[in-house]
Amino acid sequence: MSTGSDTSTPTPPMAVLATEVAALRPRMEAVSLAIHGRPELKFAEFHAQELLTDWLAEAGFTVQAPVGGVATAFAAVHQGSRPGPYVAVLAEYDALPGVGHGCGHNLIAAGAAAAAIAAVRALPDHPGTVAVLGTPGEEMGGAGKVLLAEAGVFDDVDAAMMFHPGDRSLTTRTGLAAAHLRIGFTGVSAHASISPWLGRSALAGAQLFLQAIDAMRQFVPPTVRLHGIVSDGGQAPNVVPAYAAVDLYVRDRTATSVEALLGRVRDAAEGAALATGTEAMVRETGPLYAERRDNLVLAERFGAAVRALGVEIRPGDPDSPAGSSDIGNLSRLLPVIHPYIQIADTGTPSHSGAMREAAATPLAHDRTQVAATGLARVVTELLTRPDLLAAARAEFAARAEAVG
Ligand SMILES: [Zn+2]
Ligand SMILES: [Zn+2]
Incomplete structure (x- = not known):
């Protein structure tokens, strides 16, 4: 310099x-x-x-x-x-x-x-x-x-x-500060018609997670943005999806606020996993902006x-x-x-x-x-x-x- x-x-x-x-x-x-x-x-x-x-x-x-x-x-x-x-x-x-x-x-x-x-x-x-x-x-x-x-x-x-x-x-x-997340759900595959009860749908975990995020929306500051897509929803309709993933961005005015929100997002993922008999893994796909x-x-x-x-x-x-x-x-x-x-x-x-x-x-x-x-x-x-x-x-x- x-x-x-x-x-x-x-x-x-x-x-x-x-x-x-x-x-x-x-x-x-x-x-x-x-x-x-x-x-x-x-x-x-x-x-x-x-x-x-x-x-x-x-x-x-x-x-x-x-x-x-x-x-x-x-x-x-x-x-x-x-x-x-x-x-x-x-x-x-x-x-x-x-x-x-x-x-x-x-x-x-x-x-x-x-x-x-x-x-x-x-x-x-x-x-x-x-x-x-x-x-x-x-x-x-x-x-x-x-x-x-x-x-x-x-x-x-x-x-x-x-x-x-x-x-x-x-x-x-x-x-805005932004975190870029991938929330992966792991379930159990099975025939979707013959024996679905033997499976656990990772897609159901992903769907419930997105609903939890939507339910959270009213209870975060108006400056927060939570938005995502289902980036993996399974492979075929006749197979209970053993894996599904949501890509989610979490944004707010400061990195400090975003980091605090990540705890709530993790809880939502855990809750969705518990309800659907799947496992959730939350991972940041890159550095926080x-x-x-x-x-x-x-x-x-x-x-x-x-x-x-x-x-x-x-x-x-x-x-x-x-x-x-x-x-x-x-x-x-x-x-x-x-x-x-x-x-x-x-x-x-x-x-x-x-x-x-x-x-x-x-x-x-x-x-x-x-x-x-x-x-x-x-x-x-x-x-x-x-x-x-x-x-x-x-x-x-x-x-x-x-x-x-
Ligand atoms: Zn640009
Ligand atoms: Zn751009």
């Missing part, structure tokens, strides 16, 4: 950054559409990884792929001519089962590369380090960022940033840049419904931002077919161009304004102190 005092380099004007990103638009759009057209699920994003690293290598970045022991991760690094801050732009590029790029990660990825390339082109003699870190497996509890952080990939990073497409433009937004702490200093710098480009953006209502991301875990380690840029009509749900279609439109790429310019602005400001990094760090430390 560097103290990064380099007051001799002026910050590039917005117009220069906008011109650089505009020049990258054709490649950015092509990469985005190529990723969109070939959706890859968590930790299988080899095509996206190749598209992004090829582009960044051509632009003069030193590419390491894989990195941190994650096959589809990468680090593309542009080393400056002298010491300074290490600023990372994060790229997500995984899709959703059945929905494809209904979260628009194709735009995040292409926009991240464009932002970093534009920043180093506008500031060829920059201090410090500019990197694009490819962080796969954000959906479905993959926790790619957590795996990379545990492997030390973020150890030297002073600040990290990304943008996310959505149905509104927000500099900050609540991100922590709640998000957007760095307010850097979020406002991004907001100012986006507004200067003519797009309205404001802080999110902290009480609005929210999802979760592994950026939350990173936000406990270093200053990060995760702003949103509107690419679809307000009210368009994320993780939907409508958002998938929106993520491939000219408007989506216009807005990604704006977001990439905004990120390039924050990157170059961090490299050239030691006071900004100091303020971001002070705010990070104050939040960490307040939350504990």
Whole structure:
């Protein structure tokens, strides 16, 4: 980590950054559409990884792929001519089962590369380090960022940033803590007609468990989200299922609250198992996603840049419904931002077919161009304004102190 005092380099004007990103638009759009057209699920994003690293290598970045022991991760690094801050732009590029790029990660990825390339082109003699870190497996509890952080990939990073497409433009937004669970029920198989009484249905255990979760819903705070699917309901109707499983997410405002709820979820599983003569096993399928702490200093710098480009953006209502991301875990380690840029009509749900279609439109790429310019602005400001990094760090430390 560097103290990064380099007051001799002026910050590039917005117009220069906008011109650089505009020049990258054709490649950015092509990469985005190529990723969109070939959706890859968590930790299988080899095509996206190749598209992004090829582009960044051509632009003069030193590419390491894989990195941190994650096959589809990468680090593309542009080393400056002298010491300074290490600023990372994060790229997500995984899709959703059945929905494809209904979260628009194709735009995040292409926009991240464009932002970093534009920043180093506008500031060829920059201090410090500019990197694009490819962080796969954000959906479905993959926790790619957590795996990379545990492997030390973020150890030297002073600040990290990304943008996310959505149905509104927000500099900050609540991100809930989330636990990702698989509750497996083990019963006894038997012929479902000749001798069902010799069996014990694991599916019955799973069903009763889901009913217990539904019964719990009224008796948890309104901020809690409990939602799941039957991920295994047996093999055939004429066999009493010996195994069944429910995949369940438990979310709330804080990791502390989620951890407390896990005890009640375990009790519900035990109760359902007892009632159905089965056995339940509750397992976390990945790391708990922590709640998000957007760095307010850097979020406002991004907001100012986006507004200067003519797009309205404001802080999110902290009480609005929210999802979760592994950026939350990173936000406990270093200053990060995760702003949103509107690419679809307000009210368009994320993780939907409508958002998938929106993520491939000219408007989506216009807005990604704006977001990439905004990120390039924050990157170059961090490299050239030691006071900004100091303020971001002070705010990070104050939040960490307040939350504990
Ligand atoms: Zn997403
Ligand atoms: Zn998503």
